[in-house]
Amino acid sequence: MADPDVDLEARLAEQDSFEPPADFVEQANVTDPDIYDEFETNWPDCWTQAADLLDWDTEYTEILDDSNPPFYEWFADGELNASANCLDRHLDERGDEAAIEWVGEPTDEANRTYTYQELHDEVNAFAAALRAQGVEEDDIVTLYMPMIPELPIAMLACARIGAPHSVVFAGFSADALATRMNSADSEHLVTCDGYYRRGDPLNHFEKATEGLADVDHDTDTIVVNRLPDDDGFDHDLSGHDTYADLVAAHDGEMVDPVSRSAEDMLFLMYTSGTTGQPKGVKHTTGGYLSWASWTSHAVLDIKPEDTYFCAADIGWITGHSYIVYGPLALGTTTMMYEGTPDYPDRHRLWEIIEEYEANQLYTAPTAIRSFMKWGTEYPDANDLSSLRLLGTVGEPINPRAWKWYYKHIGDESCPIVDTWWQTETGGMMLTTLPAIGEMKPGSAGPPLPGVSADIVDVRGSPVGAGEAGYLVVNKPWPGMLRTLYNNDDRFINEYWREYSQVDSNDSADWVYFPEDGAKLDEDGYFTVLGRVDDVLNVSGHRLGTMEIESAIVGVEGVAEAAVVGGDHEIKGEAVYAYVITEDGYEEDEELRERVIEGVEDAIGPIARPEKVVFTPELPKTRSGKIMRRLLENIANDDELGDTSTLRNPEIVDDIQTAAGGDD
Ligand code: WTA
Secondary structure (H helix, E strand, O other), X not given: OOOHHHHHHHHXXXXXXXXXXXXXXXXXXXXXXXXXXXXXXXXXXXXXXXXOOOOOOEOOOOOEEOOOOOOOEXXXXXXXXXXXXXXXXXXXXXXXXXXXXXXXXXXXXXXXXXXXXXXXXXXXXXXXXHHHOOOOOOOOEEEEOOOOOHXXXXXXXXXXXXXXEEEOOOOOOHHHHHHXXXXXXXOEEEEEOEEEEOOEEEEHHHHHHHHHHOOOOOOEEEEEOOOOOOXXXXXXXXXXXXXXXXXXXXXXXXXOOOOEEOOOEEEEEEEOXXXXXXXXXXXXXXXXXXXXXXXXXXXXXXXXXXXXXXXXOOOOHHHHHHHHHHHHHOOOEEEEEOOOOOOOOOOHHHHHHHXXXXXXXXXXXXXXXXXXXXXXXXXXXXXXXXXXXXXXXXXXXXXXXXXXXXXXXXXXXXXXXXXXXXXXXXXXXXXXXXXXXXXXXXXXXXXXXXXXXXXXXXXXXXXXOOOEEEEEEOOOOOOOOOOEOOOHHXXXXXXXXXXXXXXXXXXXXXXXXXXXXXXXXXXXXXXXXXXXXXXXXXXXXXXXXXXXXXXXXXXXXXXXXXXXXXXXXXXXXXXXXXXXXXXOOOOOHHHHHHHHHHHHHHOOHHHXXXXXXXXXXXXXXXXXXXXXXXXXXXXXXXXXXXXXXXXXXXXXXXXXXXXXXXX
């Protein structure tokens, strides 16, 4: 007799489109396919549907002000407060329901539940404390914290008093913290003593202190004690307040949420770009929060009674929009997990889903590829039947990983939303609506209703179905970044100059360029191919090659460096560094180690080079530009293609030998 499982695998392998599961459709938030036409016809008025998910202190009268492109404004004369939208308005009906379910990494430590009432009260106390520390409206507060509840509490406390936050991913280095605090002129820092990673406590405070030493203005620091007193670290907290003391001192105080203009900054989020300097992406209160809420409702199908699990880190945009702001604005229960999915063993993530009966799982393809590699025995051993919807974000998902996720995690009964978006877009842009669109593994899907995207060639003309080109967005949307902090010129140059008529005041002449390549099929589905600028996507994390290169050339003994992305089975891309040594330095293990350390110190372990290749020269074009394509080909053992435009073609063999040499 045929093995039904083998049949199933074979069928799945051949199937290239999937209908939304009927049970899901029956209960979904958005089910009417006319929404696409309706939004197109009513654009931009359609976006009241997003804004109406929020409570406004002052109703807006104008939806879009496009008189000064690309500085678009949304709902500009409306006023609201993000923390009131995420907390206060839920208290009557959901005060006793869980807002945050937090799971720490150690299994022998108690998990924490914050009801909406408890979260509200602690946010108020901390908001009062921040005020008492001298934080004023519009001051930028840096939050350098891992996945502990005090991070979203601090974000909401900042939002409550109208102080924009700038969260710096805890895995980033001291240098990266200092760069961001200096760039944002941020005088306030909230950080913590440490946290757990694979069973060991990490000394986070030491990194924060090192970073502060390089901040060029006075700062105030508040420290959260996450670790037990006997953590083994000798922290000198003198001169700093602790979070616990402050919250105790302000316990019971209520802080009226400040009415913010819709266009007031809610937060800054630094992200990597083409140059060595990270860019401070500015998001606003009205447009961003509408976008995060609307997409959480329409795409993630979040309902207040759900327990929703996004396995990202709040230090990245995914966590901002889809752990904190979107889910809490909708009044649902959002999960936070501190640790890695394989600690203490590979059951951990699935055990959490089973225990909390999570309804949605939103994660990155890199994680799914790891799960796949570990094998089905782990998800199979746990009850995942609470799951209703699965999502992916951060990088292209290969069809095999998609199908594995669909079958082994979703039991073929959960739709998968493959959501393409960026730090700059604030929230999702391309994805199927889970109860409406047929799913095609590997393809994100059409633009959301009301979003207008296309694929063009270098001159900006649309390319035909099936042809690769550059992804562009033709119309503004409420969640879009408003500018780069203190740098309107760079904002225009990075995102608009390529395909817009920049001297035009007509919004129709302005086109947003996300710097991704993509192709389109006959049904209008977009398959995103990846970055076309010098930005790598390592495990779903954005890293600028220039940032890594400048870290490497800062290492003693290095004369020049070039960094490219090589294919990697789990990470998607991995960092490959080609290094030329200075005269008098050996190409040895010691220097290789120092190069790796240099990158970890400047950025963090996420940017650690997979491979460091010493080479006497870099391949350069006649005009002196490094030919990265060639270095990528070498990293991937690919055909080298045309090398005739090189000034130094003879170097290619040497580099190939060096690259192969240290396997
Ligand atoms: C990539 C993360 C393919 C893309 C939310 C984009 C994706 C960059 C997808 C943004 C997807 C994100 N399919 N590629 N579903 N989602 N990307 O700013 O290259 O950290 O430009 O935002 O990730 O990364 P960022």
